[in-house]
Amino acid sequence: MRAAFRTLGCKVNQVETEALLGFLKALEPEVVPLEAGGADLVVINSCAVTTTAEADTRKEVRRARRYNPHAFIVVTGCYAELAPEVLKELGADAVVPNARKAELPRVILERFGLPSDPITTPPNEFWGAGERGLLNSRVRAFLKVQDGCQAGCAYCIIPRLRGKERHRDHREALAEAEALLRMGIKEIVLTGVRLGSYKGHPRGLAGLVEDLYHLGAKVRLSSIEPEDTGEDLLKVIGRYAPEVRPHLHLSLQTGSDRLLKLMGRRYDKAYYRELVQRAYDLIPGFALTTDVIAGLPTETEEEHRETLAFLEELRPTRVHAFTYTPRPKTRAASMPQVPPEVRKRRTKELIALAQRLAEERIRPRLGERVEVLVERVQGGEALGHTPDYYEARLEGEARPGETVWARVHGVEGYVLLGRVEGVKEGARGPLELPVR
16 A cells, blocks of 8 residues: 655644554555655645645645546545535545544545444544654654634634634543653644634643643644733743743734734734733743734735834744735625735735844854754754754754754754754653642
């Protein structure tokens, strides 16, 4: 069995693809690149957050059929929810939307003549939480604890495609984390469509993070909404950093208060500014990354300049800039639109600023001694991330899973270049979970 997988979009999709690999162990798949040809199975986990993401999905389906004419091609994910007939016309043999994603292992196994059972078709809606699949490095693993969103931002189609919010019980999540740690995983990345709204623990996300720390895990959070980031969570991160990673990705979207309100965001600039300042005050070595959208409906040139100025003030380590594209059946799609050429120009200006800010933040790291979790060794270099989420490429001896000290001697884009100076002492083993 030769199988190819293509994942587009968010970390939740990455979790689900990795988990699917585990559910298909009965097929003993040899994972091959989609472009290699000769695959028996192709799975495309799609995205529909933007029209560009939709176009990318359509392109991948066409490429899958072109390179693998005899493969069983399955498309799942958000675009499968939005446009199943389009995908079938492009060559997909099966389309499994998000609402039926837990059926995906059964659909594939039965296609290849193997029976499904409760293990391969789990009853719980948090299939894809990480229990059957690991990231390729086998050092970090995603743990999905939340799905769905009902925030209703004016420009966003995700609530329609992912459904209402659901929250994984903390005891189930902790049991899964223990299993991952026993398998040798060093860092657990908590993820969800709206992670900060997590309600599966009596103390919410802060309680879950603290319990994971006491299990012996290094913990990192994926993207989180500003209004969901409470003082309790900041204090937990600060108390246990760097094992609880001192990095937050807080989506800003725009630096205009008028647009924040118009788009249905539940914070203003003053709140966001105060939140970031509290994070710097409470979390040693804190790093901020964020998202912004260029050309939101009705955005004026002055409001675009407000966003640029606010980013200058915040000075995040990294900014992801996107061009607004109208999403069908969203409130923003019916609002007056900024001309496409203006949107593109504003995006370029945001990207240019983001690159300058990133360079200004990374250059002072030259000569610093930094901690790096080594995820893999490739071409004689150790590759990994610092606690504050800088990529690192290191010379010297190191093994995957080790936390090392390294001296930074160069930078390349967003990447720190350095040399290993030694393994960090005092690595913690798993501890007994406190009784609650």
